[in-house]
Amino acid sequence: MELEFARDAAIQETDRVREVLDEGAAGSDPTARSGIGPVNSHTEWDPLEEVIVGRLDHATIPSNHLTVTYNLPPSVMGLYRLAAGWRYPGWMRKLAQTELDGFIALLEAEGVTVRRPDVVDFSRKYRTPGWSSRGFTTACPRDAYLVFGDEIIESPMCWRSRYFEQDAYRSLFKSYFKAGARWTSAPRPQLSDDLYRYDFKLPGRGDPMQYTISEFEPVFDAADFVKAGRDVFVTRSNVTNLFGIEWLRRHLGPGYTIHEVPSLCRQPMHIDSTFMPLAPGKVLVNPDYCDVERLPAVLKRWDVLVAPRPDPVSGIMAKISMCSPWTSINVLMLDEKRVVVDASQPTLIRALKDWGFDPMPIPFLAYGPFGGAFHCATLDIRRRGSLRSYA
Secondary structure (H helix, E strand, O other): OHHHHHHHHHHHHHHHHHHHHHHHHHHHOOOOOOOOOOOEEOEOOOOEEEEEEOEOOOOEOOOOOHHHHOOOOHHHHHHHHHOOOOEOOHHHHHHHHHHHHHHHHHHHHOOOEEEOOOOOOOOOOEEOOOOEEOOOOEOOHHHOEEEEEOEEEEOOOOOHHHOOHHHHHHHHHHHHHHOOOEEEEOOOOOOOHHHEOOOOOOOOOOOOOOOOEOOOOOOOOHHHEEEEEOEEEEOOOOOOOHHHHHHHHHHHHHHOEEEEOOOOOOOOOOHHHOEEEEEOOEEEEOOOOOOHHHOOHHHOOOEEEEOOOOOOOOOHHHHOOOOOHHHHHOOEEOOOOEEEEEOOOHHHHHHHHHOOOEEEEEOOHHHHHHOOOOOOOEEEEEEOOOOOEOO
16 A cells, blocks of 8 residues: 555656646747757757857956966966956956847847856855865856757866856756756766876977876866767867767767867867868868868868968957957858858958858957857857758
């Protein structure tokens, strides 16, 4: 009798949970236009319907650590080390916010639904049994999450200052889950000293490649991966190790193939300033960081579009950017033709037109000190398309 009672109670509880999830799905369904699920993304170029755009509220300069210092341009390493843990000055946030507002307005004018993470105070210090840190920002949701089809995957990022960053997205992802999406987290990293190579020295040109992280545990930033249907491209970097790449390969299974794109950069971090698929059979590459002769064989029938060198830019925000000038190619595709690109790059804009694209230039240089450009500042949640091969 007691076993039957326990079984009936468990069935009732399961039914109650399903009812709650069904109610949540019915009340938050944003997919009426396309008829697809709440989360659906297979490429970098299918028509964009919904996106998460980052925030600058309470942005804090990341705590001093070798994984931060050695991923910055050498000219600003000292500045960011000195200011580590301080909130970004108000005037910097104001300039970047003006450009971010313009970007959001453009997306919404093009019919894209924009979602935002919750506001979090990143200046508050936190502690684990092995280390302590302050936070960073939610300016770049691309770094923290991968979306494959209807699945959201949380990345095990190696910056200690980003350990709790993903909490800002929990309310959004709960609503997506209730509406039918899958939600997965990679193994939570310890980020103990065993992960880091404290004897790291920045390799010079011609020196053997070195990385700031070891293979102690799987770590990766989602922004080191880009998607072209069943083919996924990755760069091993100072934030993504081979252990992390292998974890994702096994998690995705035989339906996907992950190809490594070797980086020539001495400070590799994030593939989207090196290699950007723009449309079926078309990829934009940075010739300084990418050896066109060593691209994965799957691209042999693709048009490899070699990006022009970045146009020189001026102004204080450009001088103190956390990013390489090659964030010029950190563009966002709204579909196979429309591409959001920084207005400071007329040479790239002309090249994109010549290649058959429809550039949509807007200013975005002030976002650089917060970690990126258009691709970094967004996370595709829903694109209208299905899983297929483009090889």
